[in-house]
Amino acid sequence: MEHSSATDYFQKRLHEQWLLGIDGWTVRTQARLHQLSSLTQAGTHPRILLNLQDPLEFLAAFMAACITESPVFLGNPSWSRADWEQVIALSQPHIIWDAAGQTFTENPFTPHQKSWIMVPTGGSSGKIRFAIHTWSTLMASVQGCQQYFESPTINSCCTLPLHHVSGLMQFLRSFTTGGRLAILPFDDFLNGVSSNPALAAFLDSQSQEVQAFFLSLVPTQLQRLLQRPERLPWLARFQTVLLGGAPAWPELLNAARKHKVRLAPTYGMTETASQVATLKPDDFLAGHYSSGQVLPHAQVLAQDDDQRFLPRNQTGRIAIQSQSLCLGYYPERFANPETFVTDDLGYLCDEQPSACRQEQDAHISGKTPHLHVVGRDSRKIISGGENIFPEEVEAAIRATGLVKDVYVTGAPDSEWGEVAIALYVPITPSRSVLEIQAALQNTLSKLKYPKRWIAVEQIPRNAQGKVSQMQVAMEVRSHLSNGG
Template sequence: MVNPLNDLRNLGLRDWLIGGDSLQLQQLAEEFYLELINFCASGTTPKIILAERQPEKFLAGFIAACSANCPVFLCNPDWGTQEWEQVFDIVQPDIIWATEVINISPKIYQPQSKIPNWIMIPTGGSSGKIKFAIHTWDTLVASVQGFKQYFNLNYINSFCVLPLYHVSGLMQFMRSFTTGGKLAILPFKSLESGHIYNIDISDFFLSLVPTQLQRLLQNPNLTNWLSQFQTVMLGGAPAWDELLEKARFHHIRLAPTYGMTETASQIATLKPDDFLGGKVNSGQILPHAQVIIRNQNGEILDNNQLGNITIQAKSLALGYYPNLWDNRQNFSVDDIGFLDEQGYLNIIGRNSDKIISGGENIYPCEVESVIRTTQMVNDICVIGVPDNHWGQALTAIYVPKEAYTALHIKTAIQDKLCKFKIPKHWISVPELPRNSQGKINRQQLHQIAGAAPSTVKI
């Protein structure tokens, strides 16, 4: 039986947690564990909401819940009332471990049957509706083992600047904790302000999302710091060519990845040497996973044929709480891509993001990439808005650099894109609505487009 608390005890006074207090972590884990054991003595296995902001408290709660075989729901302490109301209706918690008081009107819930010791990781918040992917200690460890084998490592040192409630942060803890590596934890805002630990990071893995990498590369000292890492994982959202080229210019050992909450982080990763050698894709598939490309009829496609991505993986979630998936053998995702002859995965875009304008299929990431090459925008997202003539009209919502206008940008790209791929509407905004992982909130973008004056058309 899994008991990570015993593993934590065995670590003793070993200096494995950097930027945190490992002794406090163990003491808190013991206290949380005792609370759960006492609760379970009443005959009820509690459902736990874990929304601690302090890393030691969060990790202690997570370790205690897994050790006591209690289902735990990882939650964002910064969720607002609307999100928390969704969560409480889904979870109906027995225990809440949270830094701040969650102000939700009490409700009387119907008794629920006991659920297994699942680990529920949130996903889908950027779409306005929160879901929890159901994982287990075994699915998370399967992801760790695939990572470890792919990079040929005995242990994994992680430098975490991402939130622990998110799969991207949690898996950094899992990699270090289960392989005997070190874990450094530092809030990204502290890192961005120049606060870094005085440690040798040459054998550490750092994970970033593209917007974080962009901001760090604006600081020469932090750019030099990034170049010292063994590997800088990049995921969470598509990266643009200009950003990748800048990282390559500074010889940053970048490893673009492809994965999701449902697969317990990445299932494909481009190794740093391939990246520095000029490859631009999501890399090869990790040993614990398999990617199959299928057409719309479900037929398996050959190499270099564009189709729908389906995934098989030991790290795959069991379902979305409270429902289990009937068929976990072929997890079909929203992404469109292909595998080349060397087994490298190339992602073209999301099927749901595809815009059909005048009968033509347009993938926004291609248009966004070309617009970024003009270096006239700080940020850009292209969406389709309803249009009586075109069906959907291509609309660019962008954050301009300096005094550049939509006309400047449109002129710069007119020879680089087919005419039907050039946005018909342009909306300038101070910033794009992104979550902490850098993902765009498209629901808010459509609200912005709906409220924009008709004069944005050029």
């Protein structure tokens, strides 16, 4: 599939005011291009590492790198010093752009990395990796979204970090389709206030402008919004509210449906440049539960342990073939670039589970099935021979209404082999584990009950709502070492 270049899109939008409340983007992009001119005119493509919090500066620097086909690494300004040392050692940048200005470093050039766009992933496990994307893989994702939602122009409201795939793709969808983009800190979005007049008008509870906008949220953000009833009529006006980044629990989805929020739960990841399956808002409001249908630029299949494709309604590892699939993890390319086999377990099915046709393979069916994600294979706990999926246990605990948040993990045990441990935030300090267990009696098999419970003030999550595995492991070790 042919895509216009970054230069072509920049020229098309050169004189347009498409960023709500932000002026000077064209000037800043041209200034960044000028900084690169001496190197790019000599035929070299320097590796650029971005450490920019300001949206204007980030977008200008990112586009300058794309226009000059320079390899660019998207850095997270919130990383620790140790994280940055790891990233610099891995990326070996020639140029670092940060709030202090521009830093040049002496590192060898690598010709085959021209046009690579490195998007960070995997930080929650402690090891930061970069998925290698290109302008073409990112544009394939944009076009798949356009076609699926039948929306030639995509206006986006972004409250997520631009260095993350969830924020980056909102920018690219709007920029390359002739749409507008509103970039807001989530607290401003939540409270409906901004010191910027254009954004303040957008956030006003009476504003009708949001009817033409896509919004992207993670579950923890949606949960906070649902606790603000005065904001819900305004939230329900958005054309589409994409929900991803982490699994959403049934009670959260039910609450959003009750308030007629036009939610579109998605399935995707950094490696696929965001969504490859999405449930359309009308289907969500009609009561459907799934990750939706597969977008036009992708194919999603379930595989068994021997990498054979499974028929519908049979659970296996989710495998993805997509034009938006990354090339590999920097600096290595994938050995098999055609198919990305995830750690997620799921199955493909018609809209209603009773309509599933097990005898018909999803990859040859004329009807696009819905994707249902069961959990992650790596999170599966085998306790006394029983398979326990933490996602199921978490959903049951949340449904009691006795916790604000919960995360279930596994730990070795001499008697059971492995046991489930629940980190939970009680709805009030007086709530006991016995009360929660009593409330689970009719919804969860006792074999799946967590054997240990750890009350915490909050579950360690990042800005996308994903849990920090390192911090969870430290909390569990501390609890067990103290005789818990």
